[in-house]
Amino acid sequence: MADLDNEIQLKEEELSARLKGMRDEALRRFEAINGPSSLHKLHAHIGRNNNTFVDSVRMQFQSPDDFIARWLDGLKDEVLESREVIARRRRFGDMKRTVELIPEMLQDNFIKEYIYLFLERNFYRNFVGRVRAKPEECLWQLWFGPGNLSWGLFISPAHRLGEWSNDKSQMRREQYHYWTIGHVMATGFVVPDSEEPMKFGSVANFLQFYETVLARVSNSEYEKQISKRFLDYAKNSETPEDVPLLIPELRYAGKETKHLYRLDFCVLNPFTMKMVGFEISPASSHMAIAGIKSKTQVQLNVGLAEKWAKESDKRNRYFNDFGISVITFSDPELSDIDACFGAIVSAIEERPKNNVTIGGAETALQEAFGAIEL
Template sequence: MDVRGLDKRFLEKQEQQLTERIRQLQPDALDRFEEITGNRSIHSSHAMLGSNNNVYVDSVRTAFLDPNDFISRWIKGLTERVQIYAEQGRLNQKRYRRVSREYFLMFALKDDLLTEYLLLFLTRNFYRNFKERVRNKPEENLWSIWFGSGNLVWGLLISPEMRSDEWVNDKSEMRRASFNYWTVRHVMESGLIDPESDEPVKFSSPKQFSQFYQSILKRVSNSQYEKGIADRYLAYLRESSAPYEEPFLIPELRFAGKEKKHKYRLDYTVLNPYTMSRTGFEISPASTHMKVDRIIGVGKSEMNDALRADWAKEMKKRNEYFSNFGINTITFTDEDLSDLDHCFSIIRKYLAERRCDLPRAEVSLQNARAVFAEIAL
């Protein structure tokens, strides 16, 4: 279940139901907690259950698909830590005059009642921190992206704000953004930035966004192949059951931002917020990418040197996009471009990719119990 679109009322109802069940189990859970720790404090028990959410999982950087995903990764992280502590002889019943957190949690996951209580507690934590749990968190160098060729440059920021005649992100508002980054919804809600304007360009519907893509972004290109890809992307959006949530196919992603004298551009780029994959596409017919301007009076060695320099420049471009932004590059050559539908089918794969086959909490729990059963105390 992808829970990203759940509304506030549903989240509140989930939290209320979970809290009610937790309260029903609480007396018996506290009995078990006291048996293991010698302490009968509800605050101490909840501290042991919930204070290591950024130790067992990376809650700051990870976007979780649903509560099951969060719990599965949490249990896996706990299991790995218990194994390390056991190997180091640090998994002691009494440490610093109290039962260690990992020791208690290991026993809790062997006990059906405490396991149910823990899973309810973690599920409630997920819904209480819903926005923070499900949001993908890009690196800071992708908080602002700039695209376009020549003077026709556009920016896509997360929370754009004009300060001192400069477009920047309002960091206090970034965490409140409800959209998935780099999607059509992101473009529509944040708007596209014209560096020479003090107002973002906004779109009221996917149709209006598509018209802008068709009339402005597509027409800037002189390449018939790039225009063909743009047409196929717009058809892809029309066919989508959720066009707002589709990744924005970025034309001419600029390496050096909005600076007029740019270093490189990628013909098309997909920054997928659901998988965090980043893929650039270069449309590279030999007529434009391996062209030798003059033949007369140029020897074979000199021609080879020129081709070698062009090849080195292309490879440096790909390496720098990967090094700086984590963007891998796929190149379409003349042979590929003879079938533009096939080229777009490759781009489509990266647009449509979603997280799947995630480990489930039941599997992580089974693995944890198997590991814990082998640990001699």
């Protein structure tokens, strides 16, 4: 991490030096567009809309180019939303705003290079905040495990006044990817009645805990088989710290012993921010009705309807409250447990697709700006 910090600092210094060498000419060209001005105003037009053109608080960016492309794409959307106001300002000769100035500035290749370097420096100055995932607050602490056996996975655990919570000032400084094995190695697991988190000395030690404790608390042979495959997958990974954790028995209502629902497994992918739950649902356990021989067809139908209503409520609650979609493995799927685990691996290995490029975003912006008529 120290090497990465040094690289980021050197990159920021290099960009600052290039901007310093260009700023007099950039200001001269900016004044040709906007009239007498200052370097401060030039920088303000570029930098003050980082959370307007892009949601830099919540969005995760893969690279400086990704940040710049999405910034341009957001500016294009702002132009489209403001086109009537822009047209009116043009008719009456009113002072230009940022949403008009930036597209004009980008038509000058020298100023365009200056803007892109300025945004690239901003990316490196806020490197951790730009590249890391931004989870919703409901996912800052997760509780999992059956019955009285519960563990917590917190983003930045702090024990205060007899309760576990997150240290919000520390959360933004954490370097690991959320909900991965590396997250577990950094924070450990929270144990409800302990003032210290359960820490693991190595990835191998954690995987041994997963195998001897987490994978054994289930009575389902299907769940045990999937847990075994996850352990083999993690052990064979070149970078196990970056493997999203296959969370067993994720609780809906937190650490309380009497909890409403649990998901058999869950993968929270910090690279895509996609949350996927997996339910092992053989008919023998999920659709079984007691006393079937003594019930009429009407009674059986009512019983099945109640079972299905509960299953639907469970899925709806996890989706509505946590953004977790649920995939169900029923009897036909469970006949091929490797295929089931393949679906889980797909959720673990998915990475974002960068569909926005600087060139494409720039063209779309200029088309939108050029289409505004007086």
